[in-house]
Amino acid sequence: MGQMIKEVVSTFQRGKTDVFKQIVDYYFESVFQICFFITGNTKTAEILAEKTFIYAYSNIHSYHSLQKYSVWLYQVSIKLAISHFDFNSPDNDYSKVTTDRFTFELTDMHRILMNLALEERITLVLKHREELSIKEISEVLDTTEAFIRSTIWQGREKLRSVQLRNCL
Known part of the structure; x- marks a missing residue:
């Protein structure tokens, strides 16, 4: 395609x-x-x-x-x-x-995403929904690859903590 x-x-x-x-x-x-x-x-x-x-x-x-x-x-x-x-x-x-x-x-995941910081939300959507590479996301957002990796990690950690709270 x-x-x-x-x-x-x-x-x-x-x-x-x-x-x-x-x-x-x-x-x-x-x-x-x-x-x-x-x-x-x-x-x-x-x-x-x-x-x-x-x-x-x-x-x-x-x-x-x-x-x-x-x-x-x-x-x-x-x-x-x-x-x-x-x-x-x-x-x-x-x-x-x-x-x-x-x-x-x-889904519940969409609603949880909406509670993340804007940068975390954007990077996670570009990474997981649009399947862009870290390099491509850094081009889209005009920032460094290290910043993108860090933002994705922070967003994932927040999602994990919310998921854990919902399971308990």
Whole structure:
């Protein structure tokens, strides 16, 4: 699938704009979930996912094929979501996520993730849901690999402690 996406992105960069729908179809759920795990709100996450793709469409010239397209796209979505994140908003809905494109039930693990620090949440989602390498996550978040390893470790430890408390 990665090679096909590379070809689609390359075709889009050459000016064949009708293939962009394939990019959106392939990445929308991932971008939405990243935005959701930052904002905690489905409506906001859907708007931010759409803005991510508008940005990607308008700024395809700033993507360089030496980097994986997903890394660039996730970087865009995270920056947009963080810039729109309201740290004081009580409007966080952690039950059922429904959009025009898909529906998924949030598990207890999803709810627990929402209680982690934002950096821990983002790194764990990129590592375990998006299956990015430590190097790719450090590129997305523009930080060191050591920081990413440490943040993932801290997030996992917090998840373990919550899981242990729930078992007792």
